[in-house]
Amino acid sequence: MSIPILMLHSIAPTGPEALSRWQMTPWRMAAHLLALAEEGYTAVTLQRVVAARDGAPLPRRPYAVTVDDGFADFACEALPVLELLDVPSTVLVTTGYVGGRAEWLAPLGAGDVPMMSTTDLAALPDHVEVGAHGHTHAMMDLLDGDRARAELATGRAVLEDVVGRPVTTVAYPHGYSTREVRRAAADLGYRTGLGVGDRLHGHADDPFALARVEVRGDMEPDDLLRHLHACGTRDPRLGRVKRSAWRVIRRGTLGRQQRHLAGVG
Template identity: 30%
Template structure:
């Protein structure tokens, strides 16, 4: 991937953060891959902080309007994104979000709806992913969904036709599942190259979300939008620091 392309311009003020989560629930303290887990107690504290500090929790569409369509940025804007679509999102994260009246965008792996997270081959478990009925219910309740490709591949390692299928077919499948446009794409592993980026645009998506660290204001291209990963180890101070940071360093 080419992170420098998205980092050539200092962010406008105020910064708009797009936070990245994966699994949210109750876990034994992870020995590795800490950015893939967030304790539900900490998640609730983080939502409470957003409310207390006066943050506007925005949809990705609203953020896109601010970043690329000239809509005014809120003084403190934040978007919550959750990758992969684990069942624990429906079980733990969504009820907490609803309590605070916040929304989030969840990125789904279109061929693994209602199945184990099969790409996590090296993990002890492949935690289950939400099924279609759950996804439709959450959408009715105000959650947003985007595409995380068909099978969660490293896109840059695929042959051109496979890459195209992962990007295009996931959009079609999720639009079929949801009965509406699916305008947002998130690169699995944050892995992409120019070809993948351009295919995301060609497929008709509005955004492409990366794992480049930084405020979303750094994006010069809507298909290379930076995010900030929230890790299992982040206490509230670390969390607040990440939220307020303008710069692309220390994720």
């Protein structure tokens, strides 16, 4: 079965222009979710998508919602809409900035975007799964092994302490991982890893590199439906080649000091 795992970021009425690709209004998100329902899709938890890999049943057209970064607007803008429409979600939190600002976005001019606090995180209801998104939002595929492990371990430990429940999902910042990073995630107790890939998730995928579909801020509901259709016909091998090529370019052009500062992801 091919399952869209949607990747959203900031859900807010307004925000910095630099964030526009990664930001949409609550009303647009509601329009997306309603359009999916009209198309016969049913929102399920990410854990149900994972359990289905072992044969657990799913509705006819399932999809899952994930929201990256842990911006404060998740709690005050996205969650009321998700609850109104009975849509479960997974929020992936960059722990180093909890209670502060999205400082890794400063080079884009969006470093003042507020993050959820520990109080916000602890108050999230059970239908919101909390997952990790690294501690500093560094691109883990460009880090040496020890630093990548530290990003994975710290993110998990901080979140488990705050939310008081197991944290078993990690979304690699920008979607980038390597085999070594995925192995470290498994060693450290994660059970699921999320990438990007702009294709639909299939049960044959690596459980530590589930493909997600980016929902851009400028997409109308019809754009999203067309995009999902296009993602469903995409050859996964092409994505792997593109990511490998892009990693070579990032290694060469970003330089060590900028590797964790190149966008939202």
